[in-house]
Amino acid sequence: MLDHEIESLEEFDDVVEATGSLSGWRVQSVDLRERSAALAAAETDGTVFLGCAMAAEAVVRVQEGGGxxxxxxxxxxxxxxxxxxxxxxxxFSGLAEGYEHTPDARSYAWFQRTKSDGDVFSSMLRAVHDDAVSDALDEQLVGARVVGVMGGHKLARDSSAYASAARLGRALARTGHTVATGGGPGAMEAANLGAYAAPFEDGMLGKALEMLSxxxxxxxxxxxxxxxxxxVREGWPGGGASVGIPTWFYGHEPPxxxxxxxAKYFVNAVREDGLLARSNAGVVFLPGAAGTVQEIFDNATPNYYQSRxxxxxxxxxxxEHWTRTLPCWPLLQALARDRPMASRIALARSVEEVPETLARLTG
Known part of the structure; x- marks a missing residue:
């Protein structure tokens, strides 16, 4: 499928200069107030402008041209x-004035005000936003080997389990994987931190953990x-990239x-399914509670019915956690019996075993 999306002023200028036509393109959130002449000259039949600021006369011209x-x-x-x-x-823009002033907190407050008011316009805005985020996420992950890391949000930064999750994220990033998490605090943050630390010397992670404590x-x-x-980011700028997929549904948990x-969503179900579906190189489940248990079986279900x-x-x-505290492993084994997924599940004793275990399962 050809990419017919324009997402920056530079891309807009390149297309207009090369072809003189915008027909069939989707222009997303580009400020075109200084491009009225270009819009007047270009063909716009079938063009869709999504959230683009334009002069009033340019809007009329585009619509007359079939856009x-x-x-x-x-x-x-x-x-x-x-x-x-x-x-x-x-x-987190505006954090210096207080978290409540940030776009993240203000978006959560808007969601709290509108999620139950029955206003079709509000629900439409949420749906359009989440679809745009999914589109951007797919573009970001083209060609990536994504490993999802799931785990509890309450994991404290000064705990040994948090440090272990960070080492896991670092190890996965160093083996060429893109780490993807639920984007929140706890084990999720730790795995993203580890991926961020991957380009630096090993000692950097220990120093970062001390600062975060x-x-x-x-x-x-x-x-x-x-x-x-x-x-931490200011002390070590330019860290490794990873992906977080949080939700304003749990807006009390910050990204x-x-x-x-x-990739932050309003609809949690879209976020959960999207995170698991995009983890094409595997999913790692660290110790967690109800949310992590749900994610295990959300991922197991399509694996169970996999036909292609x-x-x-x-x-x-x-x-100990997955066989005794929350005995998901025996049930997962029972589901996998005589199914193709049986050769694609494993129980690891520690995070140090994970990279080798994933390599064995995918080999």
Missing amino acids: LVFPPVPELPFNPYRGRLYAPDEL SAPSFEESVGEWARAAFE NAFAQHI GAPTPMVLVDE
Whole structure:
């Protein structure tokens, strides 16, 4: 499928200069107020402009030429037509004035006000936003070997389990995988931190963990928790990339600042399914509670019914947790019996075993 999306002013100029036509293109969230002449000269039959700022006369000209214009929506804390994933700096902009002033917190507050008001316009904006995020996520992950890392959100930064999850993220990134998590705190943040630390010397991670221990949990102060992460990023700029896929449905859990690319959704079901479906190189399940248990079987179900291709590798970490505390492993084995997925599941005793286990399952 050809890419017919224009997501920057540079791309807009390149297309117009090369062809003189915008017919059939989708232009997402590009400020075109200085491009009225180009819009007047270009063919716009079948062009769709999503959230593009334009002069009033340019809007008339585009519509007369057969184009559709979906104008920007004023006074929203988010852009429903965005063409790119979020970055931590964007979601936490204004953090110095307090977390409540950030776009992330204001978007959550808007969601809380509108999620049950029955307003079809609000629900449409959420749907358009989430679809735009999914499109941007697919573009970001083209050709990537994605390993999803699942685990509990309450894992404190000063715990040994958090450090282990960070080492796992680092190991996966260093073997060429793209680490993808639920994008929140706890084990999710730790895996994103590990991927961020991957390009640096090994000692960097220990120093980062020490700095983060000053704000071990987001529950006491989201602001202090987030600021500690940005201090690490400032100390070691240009870290490794990874993906976080959080949700405003659980907006009381902030996104973490170590995922370079953030696909944040309003609808949690779309987020959960999308994270698992895009983990094409395997999913690792660290110790967790109800949410992680749900994710195990959300991933196991399509594997169980897989009729084409190979099931997604699944690695559960910590034998004690998954066989006794929350005995998901015996049930997973029972489901896998006599199914193709039987050769694609494994129980690892520690995170150190995970890279080799994934390699064996995919080999």
